[in-house]
């Protein structure tokens with residue numbers, strides 16, 4: 451167990467809501483981690499605490515989320531007001547709740563269960579936050595909760611938690627010993643990882659492929675000391691494109707583009723960069739850039755996103771380069787194509 455103290459506190463608080471109606475919410479669109487955790491939590495709350503649970507994915511599930519929900523037989527509710535308690539999963543900031551952010555002013559108890567480094571301060575004073583970024587995923591937290599409560603996981607529940615841990619550790623590539631131990635424990639419950647993951651893999655659609663290739667074609671390359679930063683412009687599939695530029699060889703990728711209310715910008719970095727520089731993309735870059743431009747931002751150390759109330763994409767991008775340069779004590783230098 452990674453943090454017995456956190457799990458104990460959480461279990462104690464959840465018991466307070468025995469026999470109540472608990473609405474579980476994810477961040478906008480959901481993902482395997484939040485959906486897997488919601489599925490198992492909902493079963494635990496129903497069985498051990500006789501609570502009634504409802505499930506909401508703000509603004510509807512993404513394609514990836516739908517595939518996992520279908521596999522688990524999980525459906526969503528429409529009315530978000532019909533609850534005694536809200537349980538928010540995997541949400542690094544209130545903005546990630548999208549339209550459902552209104553629950554924060556419902557006056558009802560709100561528990562936030564998370565593994566993002568930003569949720570603690572972002573929800574402060576507005577919800578009870580149970581978070582620790584040592585955890586790889588919310589599914590890993592739920593694994594510990596199930597262990598603590600001696601709850602016997604079914605194969606479907608093991609699959610759900612495995613999927614969350616697998617995707618949130620970037621297919622186990624950034625899993626530490628503890629996360630991997632849990633993935634193995636779940637696998638030994640009798641799940642078939644190959645069948646599960648093949649069922650969840652969505653073929654990249656044509657528009658995403660083209661977006662990624664456009665990002666590569668429009669890319670500018672900067673050097674900051676020995677670090678290579680790739681910058682490009684794109685208004686959709688930003689995080690996918692940022693990931694692809696890191697795969698191509700950049701230590702950091704920054705993709706900015708126009709969005710509904712201004713500029714949205716996605717950041718991605720190699721673990722190597724985060725470890726060596728101590729720069730946390732969520733806290734140090736995305737949150738700061740979002741705030742400076744009248745918007746918001748956040749995420750993880752290696753992947754983050756900011757939304758800016760600003761029309762000029764280049765202004766935001768050059769400010770990002772400045773902030774990174776400041777942090778590293780070296781000015782970014784554009785490499786001539």
Ligand SMILES: [Mn+2]
Nearest residue numbers: 483540588618
């Ligand atoms: Mn997660």
